Amino acid sequence: MRPVLIAGGGLTGLVAAERLARGGTPAVVLEGQAEAGGACRSLEAEGYTFDHTGHLLHVQRAETETYLAELGVWERLAIHDRRASVVIGGHTTPYPVQIHTHGLAPEVRRDCLLGFIRAWARDGGSEPADFREWVLERFGDGLARHFFFPYNSKLYRAEPEDLSLDWVGRYVPKPKIEEVVDGALGLHDAAVGYNATFRYPRSGGIRLLPDAVAERVPDLRLGREIVRIHLREKWLELAGGERLEWECLLSTIALPTLLDRLLDELPEEVTHAHRSLRWVRVLNLALGVEGEAPSAEHWLYFPDEELPYYRVGFPSNHGNLAPAGCHTVSVELSLDPGSGDVEASADAAERALVEHGLLDPTSVRVRRLTVIDPAYVVFDHSRRGAVAVLRRFLGDRGVVLAGRWAEWKYSAMEDAVLDGMRAARQVAESR
Numbered sequence: 001m002r003p004v005l006i007a008g009g010g011l012t013g014l015v016a017a018e019r020l021a022r023g024g025t026p027a028v029v030l031e032g033q034a035e036a037g038g039a040c041r042s043l044e045a046e047g048y049t050f051d052h053t054g055h056l057l058h059v060q061r062a063e064t065e066t067y068l069a070e071l072g073v074w075e076r077l078a079i080h081d082r083r084a085s086v087v088i089g090g091h092t093t094p095y096p097v098q099i100h101t102h103g104l105a106p107e108v109r110r111d112c113l114l115g116f117i118r119a120w121a122r123d124g125g126s127e128p129a130d131f132r133e134w135v136l137e138r139f140g141d142g143l144a145r146h147f148f149f150p151y152n153s154k155l156y157r158a159e160p161e162d163l164s165l166d167w168v169g170r171y172v173p174k175p176k177i178e179e180v181v182d183g184a185l186g187l188h189d190a191a192v193g194y195n196a197t198f199r200y201p202r203s204g205g206i207r208l209l210p211d212a213v214a215e216r217v218p219d220l221r222l223g224r225e226i227v228r229i230h231l232r233e234k235w236l237e238l239a240g241g242e243r244l245e246w247e248c249l250l251s252t253i254a255l256p257t258l259l260d261r262l263l264d265e266l267p268e269e270v271t272h273a274h275r276s277l278r279w280v281r282v283l284n285l286a287l288g289v290e291g292e293a294p295s296a297e298h299w300l301y302f303p304d305e306e307l308p309y310y311r312v313g314f315p316s317n318h319g320n321l322a323p324a325g326c327h328t329v330s331v332e333l334s335l336d337p338g339s340g341d342v343e344a345s346a347d348a349a350e351r352a353l354v355e356h357g358l359l360d361p362t363s364v365r366v367r368r369l370t371v372i373d374p375a376y377v378v379f380d381h382s383r384r385g386a387v388a389v390l391r392r393f394l395g396d397r398g399v400v401l402a403g404r405w406a407e408w409k410y411s412a413m414e415d416a417v418l419d420g421m422r423a424a425r426q427v428a429e430s431r
C-alpha cells in the first residue's frame, strides 16, 4: 500500500503524523524548510531566543493538556497573567480597551463612553451585516473610531465594512455597561477575554512544542518542497525532481500555495474561488537589546494609523529568552502579499520605536527579520463561499485539509493540535 503523504511539517502536520504512527499507519511528512514547526519555530542568536512571532499558549481543552503532558511539554510551561495594554495618542491603558478607557486622554475617554452608552440605549436587536455595523452596534462610535476601526484596518489591510462576522465572536468579548463605566472611572482592573492567562515555556522558545512532537514522527523529511501536484494521478513532485505517489494526501500547506501547485485542469468555479482568497503577511522585527525592557507589559497594541506596527511585544518579560540584564522586543507589522519593501518597513518601525521611547538604538545587539506569509486570512464577504468550493473540490479528490492555512481560517496552536488529531482520525478511517 502507498503511504499517507502529509504536506507540511508545522504543528498540524506533525501531530497528524504522530497520531497516525501511534495507530500503526505509516505516514511521510514533507516539509519544505530545513526545520519543522512552521509558524511555531524559534531561532537562537547570540544568547537570545526569538519566536517567529509572538506565540503564547491558551489551552482550553482537557484533551490538549493530556497530550502536552504525554509529550513532556506541559510541566515545562509557566502560567502567566496577561499584562497587555493599548496605546492611543501616546496614552496607555490596559487591554481590553472597552472596559479600561480610564488611561486614555479625557476627550477620547468621553467619546468612548458616550458612544457606548448611546449604542447600549439604542440596542434595537438588528442583525449587523458586517464588522463595521457590528462594532458600532456593540461598542459605539467612540471605541470604533479610536480603536476597533484603525486597529483592524491596520492588521487586515481592509475596510471594516469589507470584513464579515465569521471570526469576531470568540476573540472580541462583549462588556456589560457597568464594566464600561467602571473602566472609564478606573474602578476595576479585571482581566477579561479569551487570553487573560497564557502559558509559555520556562526556557527556550515556543519551538519546544513542535520539537517534542517532531521527535515522535518516524518519517519526517526536511528540505522537501512540494512543487507540483497531480490530483487525478495521485503523485507529487519535490524540488529536485523526486516524485512520490500517495494513497492519501493530507495537506496542511496554505490553500493558495496548494492550488498554485496543482497540475490538474481546474473548473472555472475553482479558479475563481482560488483568486478571491485574501490574506496579509506579517513582518516580525525581532530585537535583542541590552538593558532592562522599557515596559513591564507582555505586549502593547497600537491602533494609531501613523505608527507602522500594530503590536509590540517584550517576550523576555514572560520567558527566559535573553542574557541576564538584556531583553527582547518583537514588533509586528502587517503587509500586503507580495508587495512592499520589507527592510524599509522594518527601518520605519525601528525609527518609530526610538521616537516613542521604546528603544535605545545604541543598545541593539541582535536584529532579525521574519516574514510569515500568509499570516492572517482576511475574512471578507467572499471567503466563506470560496472556501466551501475549494474544500468540496479537493475533498472529492481525496485530499484532507487540516490546519490554520489549509482550512483558511483563524486559529491558534491548540486548534492546530486538535486539527492534527482530527485529520489523523479521518485518514485512518478512510483506509
Ligand SMILES: Cc1cc2nc3c(=O)[nH]c(=O)nc-3n(C[C@H](O)[C@H](O)[C@H](O)COP(=O)(O)OP(=O)(O)OC[C@H]3O[C@@H](n4cnc5c(N)ncnc54)[C@H](O)[C@@H]3O)c2cc1C
Pocket: 007, 008, 009, 010, 011, 012, 013, 030, 031, 032, 033, 036, 037, 038, 039, 040, 053, 054, 055, 056, 057, 058, 224, 225, 226, 227, 252, 253, 254, 257, 282, 372, 374, 375, 376, 402, 403, 404, 405, 406, 411, 412, 413, 414, 415, 416
Ligand atoms: C502572527 C501570528 C501570531 C500567532 N500567535 C499565536 C499565539 O499567540 N498563540 C497561538 O496559539 N497561536 C498563534 N498563532 C497561530 C499558530 O501559529 C498556528 O495556529 C499554527 O502554527 C498552525 O500550524 P499549521 O501546521 O497548521 O501551519 P504552519 O505552521 O504554517 O505549517 C505549514 C507547514 O507547511 C510547510 N510548507 C508550506 N509550503 C510547502 C511546500 N510547498 N512543500 C512542503 N512544505 C511546505 C511550511 O514550511 C510549514 O512548516 C499565530 C499565528 C500568526 C501568523
